[in-house]
Amino acid sequence: MLIAGIVAEYNPFHKGHGALLQYCRECGASHVVAVMSGNFVQRGEPALLSKHARAEMAVRNGVDLVIELPVYWALSGAENFALGAVSLLAAAGCQRLCFGSECGDAGLLQEAAAALLQQDFITETRERLKTGLSFAAARNQVWAERFGGPLAGLLQAPNNILGVEYCKALIRLGTAMQPCSMRRAGPGHHDRAPLAGIASGTLLRRMITANENWENYLSAESGMIVHREISLLHAPAAAGRIENAILAALRKMSPAGFSRLPDISEGLENRLYQAAQAAVSLNGFYRLVKSKRYALSRIRRLAMCAFLGIEAQAPFTLPPYLRVLAMNPQGAALLRAVKLRGELPILTRAAQASQLSPAARALWLQEQQSCNLYNLCLPQPLPCGTDLTQKLFYLPKIQP
Amino acid sequence: MLIAGIVAEYNPFHKGHGALLQYCRECGASHVVAVMSGNFVQRGEPALLSKHARAEMAVRNGVDLVIELPVYWALSGAENFALGAVSLLAAAGCQRLCFGSECGDAGLLQEAAAALLQQDFITETRERLKTGLSFAAARNQVWAERFGGPLAGLLQAPNNILGVEYCKALIRLGTAMQPCSMRRAGPGHHDRAPLAGIASGTLLRRMITANENWENYLSAESGMIVHREISLLHAPAAAGRIENAILAALRKMSPAGFSRLPDISEGLENRLYQAAQAAVSLNGFYRLVKSKRYALSRIRRLAMCAFLGIEAQAPFTLPPYLRVLAMNPQGAALLRAVKLRGELPILTRAAQASQLSPAARALWLQEQQSCNLYNLCLPQPLPCGTDLTQKLFYLPKIQP
The missing domain is CATH 1.20.1390 (PWI domain)
Incomplete structure (x- = not known):
C-alpha cells in the first residue's frame, strides 16, 4: 500500500487533473487521496459545482478518497491553505505528496522551502514588507538577493510557489511524507485558449457558464456530471x-x-x-x-x-476532523486503516458531527453556514441543510 | 396660521394624495406638514423612489414641509407606525390631523379609538389572541360583539382602521390636534385598474416598474421627478x-x-x-x-x-428628532416657530446629527445603514453615505 496525496479544487476536474492522477500511479501509488476545497475556492469564489458533485467527479476519474478542506483553510492564503490541506493528507496516512510545478523538481522546491523557513529569511522579508510591498514581492526581493543558480528564478512561477508552500507545510508538520512533483504541461491556470487539447480551469469555467462547447476538454465522467448538475439547475454556481x-x-x-x-x-x-x-x-x-x-x-x-462570517482565530490551526466526501472500495480500505490509527475524528455521515468537540463543532457549523449561503449562488437556489442530507458518494468499483 | 398634518408614504405621490392635500386647504389649513416614511415603507419593501425624490415630489405638489418617519417606525405595525408619525406631527405644531377614510367621519373614528383603548377591551382582545387568531381578527371579533349601529362595520375597512390608529395615537399622546377625515374616493390601495382617473399606489408602482403609460395618473410635477429619477438610474427601486x-x-x-x-x-x-x-x-x-x-x-x-438589522427595544418609544427632507418658504417659517418651542432637535443638515444624544444618534445611524442598503435596490447601485450628502430640497416658491 503506497498512498499518494493530492491537494485540489477540481473546479471542475479536467484533463490536467487527470494527468497528475496518472503521475501518482506512475510514482507507484496504490491509493490516491485528494484533499479538496469545499464549496468555496481559494480565489474567493463559489465553486462552479457543489463539493459533492466535484468529489464524485474526482472518484469517477480515479481518485480513491476525497476529503474536504474546511472553508476556513480553503479561503486562506497559500501558506495556510497548504498547511491545512497537507495536514489532512498526513492524517490520512499519505506517504507521497504529488503536485505539478513548472520546475518539476521536488528536491529544488524542498531546498527552497527550507531556506524560506529560516528565521533570518523571515525577519528580512518582514522588514521589506514595511516598504509597502506585497508579501510575495517582498519575499521575491530577498530571494533574488540571496540565491543564484537553479534556485534564482524558482519563485517566479505560480505552481512552484504553491509547491514550495506544500514543502514548507511538510517540514513544519514534521511528516515523513515525500514530495513528488510532476512538471506541468498544458496551459497555465488562467490561459484563455486551450493548449494541446487541455483547457485551463478558468477557460473551462467560462465555457461552461456560457454554455459553449466544453465537452472535448473534459473526460466522459466529468462531462456527465457537469451535464447532470446543469440539468438539475444545481450548476453553474455564480x-x-x-x-x-x-x-x-x-x-x-x-x-x-x-x-x-x-x-x-x-x-x-x-x-x-x-x-x-x-x-x-x-x-x-x-x-x-x-x-x-x-x-x-x-x-x-x-x-x-x-x-x-469567517473570522481569524479559528479554534484550531489545523483542521480538527477528516470529512469524507466520496470514495471507492480502495478509499474505504484506506479509511479503515486511518480509523485504526485514530489521529483525527472521521466523518462519513453528517450525524457523526455531534460527537465532535465543541470547538471542532464550531468549524463544522461554519462549514454548514457556508454551504447554506453557497446554495443561493445556484441557478435555482437550494434550501439550507443540503450538506447534512447529502450522503457521501460511494463508487463500488475502482476506476482504471 | 392653521397647521394641518398628513401621514404619508408618497410611493409615489399621486392624485389621491393631491385630493387629501386639497382637503387640508378646504379645512382651512394655511400650512401642511407631511410625515413621510423614508426609504422603506410599511409593507416591508423599499420605496419606488428615494425619500429625497419623494419629499421633493410632495413639496412640488403643494406640501409645505416634509418630515422623515425614521425607519424603525416606518417598518412597524399600524399602531406603532401611527404613534411615531403622529408624535412628529405634534412636535411640528400641527393643529389638525387630516387623513382619508372610508367612513369620512372623524368623530366616529375617535369614538372607536377611545373604545379600543379601554383596558377591558384590550384584555378581551388578548384573550382571543390565544385562540390562534391574528390581532386584527381577534379585535374585530370583540368589536362585533360589543358594537352595533354606525360603529358595527367600521373596522372592516383598511383606511378606517388606520384612521382609528391615528385617533388612538392622538389620545395616547394627549395632544390637542384634531382629526379631520376626508371620505376616500377613487380606488382602494391595491386596486388593479384605475378608477375615475385615479390609479392606486400598487397599480402605479407596477406601471412604473414595467415602464407602461403611467403619466396620466400623476401630476406634471410628480411625472417630471419619476422621469428624472429613472433616467438617472436611481429608480425604480426593486x-x-x-x-x-x-x-x-x-x-x-x-x-x-x-x-x-x-x-x-x-x-x-x-x-x-x-x-x-x-x-x-x-x-x-x-x-x-x-x-x-x-x-x-x-x-x-x-x-x-x-x-x-433593526431590533426591538429601540432606545425611544417615539422618534427623538425631527428631520426635514423638503420644504418651501411656508415650511421654513413653520420650522422657525417649531424651533422656538424647542420640543425636539431639528435636523435640516446631516452634520447636525453629531449634536444628538448618543441614543438618538443610534437611531440616526440605523437610518443611515438602511439608506446604504436601500441603495443596492436601485437600477444602478449608489455608494453609502448619499443620505448624508443629499441636501434637503427647498422650493423657493409656494405651489398653488
Missing part, C-alpha cells in the same frame, strides 16, 4: 447571484468587524471599510482595495470571508 | 435586487436573533427560523411563515427588519 448580498454584508461591517477577518495586517481594515462604503459593485470594491501591497486574490478571499 | 441578500441575512440568523426582532410574539421566532432555513425565495419565505395568526405584511416587515 458569484454574481450573491453580489448584492456580499455588498450588503460589507456595507454593514464596521472597521472593527473588518479587523477580525483572517489575515488582516495593520491598516487594511480601514481600507476595506472605506472601499465597502464607496463601492457599487464587487469588482469596484476589489479595485478600491487593491494596491501594490494587497493582491487581488487576498481581497477576494477577504470579501467572501466577510460575507460568510 | 426588492428583487436584494432578494438573495435578504435570504442570506435570514439564513445567517439564529432563533435568538429572530426573537430580538420588533413585534415578535411567543414562538414566532422558531417559525421564522424554520422558514428561513427552508425557503429558496422571499415569497416562499412569506408563504412558509404566513398563517391565520400572522399577516403577510407583518412577515414582510420582519424579513426587512432582519435584513436591515
